[in-house]
Amino acid sequence: MIRPTQVPMRERDPQARTRTFDEVPAGYTPDEAQEEAARCLQCRDAPCMNGCPVNIHIPKFIREIREGDFRAAITTIKQTNNLPAVCGRVCPQEVQCQAPCTLGRRFEPVAIGRLERFAADWESQHGVQVPEVAPPTGVRIAVVGSGPAGLTCAADLRRGGHAVTVFEALHEPGGVLMYGIPEFRLPKRIVQGEIANLRKMGVAIEVNAVVGRTLTVDDLFTDGYEAVFIGTGAGLPQFLGVPGENFTGIYSANEFLTRVNLMRAYLFPEYDTPVKVGKTVAVVGGGNVAMDAARTALRLGAERVMILYRRTEAEMPARVEEVHHAKEEGVELHVLVNPVRFLGEGGRVEGVECLRMELGEPDGSGRRRPVPVPGSNFVLPVATVIVAIGNQPHPLVPRTTPGLRVAEGGTIWTDEDGATSRGGVFAGGDIATGAATVISAMGAGKRSATAIHRSLMRSRRRL
Amino acid sequence: MMNMILAKRPLGPNVVELVVEAPRIAARARAGQFAVVRLHERGERIPLTLADWDPGRGTITLVVQMVGKSTRELGERFGIGDTIRDVVGPLGSPSTIRRYGTVVCVGGGVGIAPIYPIARALRAEGNEVIAVVGARTKGLLLWLDRIAEVSSELHIATDDGSQGVKGVVTTPLQEVLATRKVAHVWAIGPAIMMKFCARTCQEFGVPATVSLNAIMLDGTGMCGACRVEVGGETRFTCVDGPEFPGDLVNWDLLLSRLGTFTYEERYALERYVAAQGGRS
Numbered sequence: 028m029i030r031p032t033q034v035p036m037r038e039r040d041p042q043a044r045t046r047t048f049d050e051v052p053a054g055y056t057p058d059e060a061q062e063e064a065a066r067c068l069q070c071r072d073a074p075c076m077n078g079c080p081v082n083i084h085i086p087k088f089i090r091e092i093r094e095g096d097f098r099a100a101i102t103t104i105k106q107t108n109n110l111p112a113v114c115g116r117v118c119p120q121e122v123q124c125q126a127p128c129t130l131g132r133r134f135e136p137v138a139i140g141r142l143e144r145f146a147a148d149w150e151s152q153h154g155v156q157v158p159e160v161a162p163p164t165g166v167r168i169a170v171v172g173s174g175p176a177g178l179t180c181a182a183d184l185r186r187g188g189h190a191v192t193v194f195e196a197l198h199e200p201g202g203v204l205m206y207g208i209p210e211f212r213l214p215k216r217i218v219q220g221e222i223a224n225l226r227k228m229g230v231a232i233e234v235n236a237v238v239g240r241t242l243t244v245d246d247l248f249t250d251g252y253e254a255v256f257i258g259t260g261a262g263l264p265q266f267l268g269v270p271g272e273n274f275t276g277i278y279s280a281n282e283f284l285t286r287v288n289l290m291r292a293y294l295f296p297e298y299d300t301p302v303k304v305g306k307t308v309a310v311v312g313g314g315n316v317a318m319d320a321a322r323t324a325l326r327l328g329a330e331r332v333m334i335l336y337r338r339t340e341a342e343m344p345a346r347v348e349e350v351h352h353a354k355e356e357g358v359e360l361h362v363l364v365n366p367v368r369f370l371g372e373g374g375r376v377e378g379v380e381c382l383r384m385e386l387g388e389p390d391g392s393g394r395r396r397p398v399p400v401p402g403s404n405f406v407l408p409v410a411t412v413i414v415a416i417g418n419q420p421h422p423l424v425p426r427t428t429p430g431l432r433v434a435e436g437g438t439i440w441t442d443e444d445g446a447t448s449r450g451g452v453f454a455g456g457d458i459a460t461g462a463a464t465v466i467s468a469m470g471a472g473k474r475s476a477t478a479i480h481r482s483l484m485r486s487r488r489r490l
Numbered sequence: 491m492m493n494m495i496l497a498k499r500p501l502g503p504n505v506v507e508l509v510v511e512a513p514r515i516a517a518r519a520r521a522g523q524f525a526v527v528r529l530h531e532r533g534e535r536i537p538l539t540l541a542d543w544d545p546g547r548g549t550i551t552l553v554v555q556m557v558g559k560s561t562r563e564l565g566e567r568f569g570i571g572d573t574i575r576d577v578v579g580p581l582g583s584p585s586t587i588r589r590y591g592t593v594v595c596v597g598g599g600v601g602i603a604p605i606y607p608i609a610r611a612l613r614a615e616g617n618e619v620i621a622v623v624g625a626r627t628k629g630l631l632l633w634l635d636r637i638a639e640v641s642s643e644l645h646i647a648t649d650d651g652s653q654g655v656k657g658v659v660t661t662p663l664q665e666v667l668a669t670r671k672v673a674h675v676w677a678i679g680p681a682i683m684m685k686f687c688a689r690t691c692q693e694f695g696v697p698a699t700v701s702l703n704a705i706m707l708d709g710t711g712m713c714g715a716c717r718v719e720v721g722g723e724t725r726f727t728c729v730d731g732p733e734f735p736g737d738l739v740n741w742d743l744l745l746s747r748l749g750t751f752t753y754e755e756r757y758a759l760e761r762y763v764a765a766q767g768g769r770s
Contacts, residue, residue: 196708197708198528198576198578235577236514237578237579237710240581241580242514242518262711262712263711266714266724273724273743275746275749282707282714282715285708285712290534291532296754296758297532298534299532299534299758301754301755303751303754373746374742374747421711422711423710423711
């Protein structure tokens with residue numbers, strides 16, 4: 028008999044967890060992992076693998092977990108995935124690997140993400156094996172940006188024997204993994220651990236190097252790098268563009284989360300960066316970033332946190348699991364509302380005026396378009412507002428790199444391999460696609476690494 | 491590693507000049523740009539305008555006024571041979587340096603230092619540079635020799651009249667604008683000083699550029715902490731600025747946003763001072 032439901036993962040109690048930044052899910056024990064692994068049907072055609080952007084050999088690593096050979100399992104995963112502890116935590120598996128799972132047609136699909144996380148965490152407790160690296164090729168490659176796309180690209184190129192240097196603008200590598208996703212969802216020691224592993228493989232990382240200011244892509248070629256991968260992400264925050272948005276007390280989600288995650292403002296004054304959260308907080312938006320911001324605000328002591336979203340819960344782009352966690356912790360969802368103006372006194376925000384919405388015809392995204400209900404204006408008193416309505420591609424590198432074709436919306440144009448309009452320059456992740464997921468950025472980094480490797484090896488042979 | 495402090499000297503009460511090893515920044519720096527520094531593992535990121543740089547020696551010069559916890563820590567606890575954990579730059583858009591004719595460079599207090607490279611660049615481009623500097627009192631004036639080197643006239647104002655004319659910088663500025671044909675004015679100093687310089691320039695119909703000192707976090711355009719309103723539009727000081735046309739800046743908004751963390755800043759400073767007291 029196959030167990031119809033996934034082995035549940037233990038989680039911290041919602042009441043207790045909203046007071047700490049500790050990770051919410053506890054992860055599987057070895058017994059739980061083996062029990063869940065036993066649910067896998069070991070399909071010969073492995074449809075799950077088609078759903079994984081970095082093509083992990085899923086049935087193989089699950090079989091190894093079932094057999095209790097956890098070392099073999101993590102080795103299998105790391106053949107194609109360089110950041111398994113991260114992916115096991117933040118990938119939307121329900122729409123990726125777990126969506127095509129055969130078992131999922133009748134029962135709950137295999138909990139592939141939880142098993143990946145188990146294998147990665149097991150390895151970090153039992154000694155990390157550094158993946159093997161091919162003999163030196165003598166080729167130097169620069170990677171701009173150390174988020175999921177850049178780190179994946181760098182690791183794969185390094186495995187191919189190339190000398191890889193990653194240039195990061197902030198003082199810590201990791202991109203959105205460090206500044207965006209909160210500690211309670213992705214502990215920073217996990218990210219730092221995975222990055223330390225890349226360093227052990229020989230990937231060099233230079234922080235505080237702002238490409239576009241400190242140096243340019245042209246400088247990199249002058250310095251002898253033979254190829255450049257741009258993975259600078261979608262770090263430009265979007266604002267609503269409504270009156271009063273610059274009052275104090277109104278943060279972009281990027282600012283709010285960077286203060287808390289990267290700068291550890293939740294530990295102020297032990298850490299020097301402050302963050303201020305009033306009693307009543309409104310978060311505008313319905314994606315994962317909005318959920319992260321809302322749950323973070325609660326943990327900083329807000330008494331009431333409201334999510335303001337202009338469509339309904341069914342259209343929310345956030346993962347179901349994240350919305351569920353937020354609601355469990357006491358975050359209020361206010362749907363079909365749209366802020367039209369902020370009200371303030373002495374420069375500080377005190378209220379948000381909203382319009383009620385109703386759903387009309389489907390728009391370009393296929394979702395029903397929210398239409399304002401005339402005269403439905405109402406005011407919510409708020410002390411803090413966090414705007415989480417999305418990010419645009421960061422313009423600094425496109426603006427300072429001649430010969431790069433930039434598509435509408437500021438993304439860098441690339442072909443399927445990530446090759447840009449300029450020879451030797453590749454791009455991938457959010458800078459090429461617009462804001463998307465961690466795993467799609469990693470997939471893009473991987474494809475570009477393969478393409479860069481092939482083109483460099485081809486030109487070598489010609490010499 | 492880089493970012494070692496190679497020289498340090500006091501420029502007055504609560505003001506220090508630091509020469510820091512930062513070859514990449516020194517190689518690329520241009521007038522009007524700034525750096526972001528983080529002192530140590532637990533530190534915050536603070537923006538400091540580049541007061542000078544030497545590409546040959548690979549150094550930058552920072553002039554720091556000790557106003558809060560981080561700047562006091564930098565000025566009091568960091569000395570020659572110490573390393574600043576993170577120094578990022580050059581950031582911001584450089585000043586638009588071209589041949590204007592006669593220009594006036596106004597520096598207030600610690601703002602005298604960052605006006606120096608702008609004056610120097612303007613002079614090198616063939617402009618006649620008139621400098622106007624001011625401070626509360628004589629002891630707070632700094633870099634007068636350097637400013638004199640790059641300007642044809644040096645006007646000084648102090649609030650208490652201890653050096654130069656008694657009053658604020660707008661007094662000599664007004665006099666210059668009334669008697670000379672000035673093409674452009676730069677002003678750097680406290681927000682309130684820049685606001686009144688911009689107003690004075692407007693009265694004379696002379697365009698003024700100001701360097702805004704908004705709160706910053708990353709300094710690379712990813713958060714909007716430093717957003718200001720210029721001509722009714724929201725702009726990011728760290729990427730679009732820090733220099734903007736003075737007459738278009740929403741000064742009230744800037745001043746109110748600068749007060750966002752007043753309570754936290756005071757608390758952090760008091761805690762630092764108490765800890766220092768306990769140690770000595």
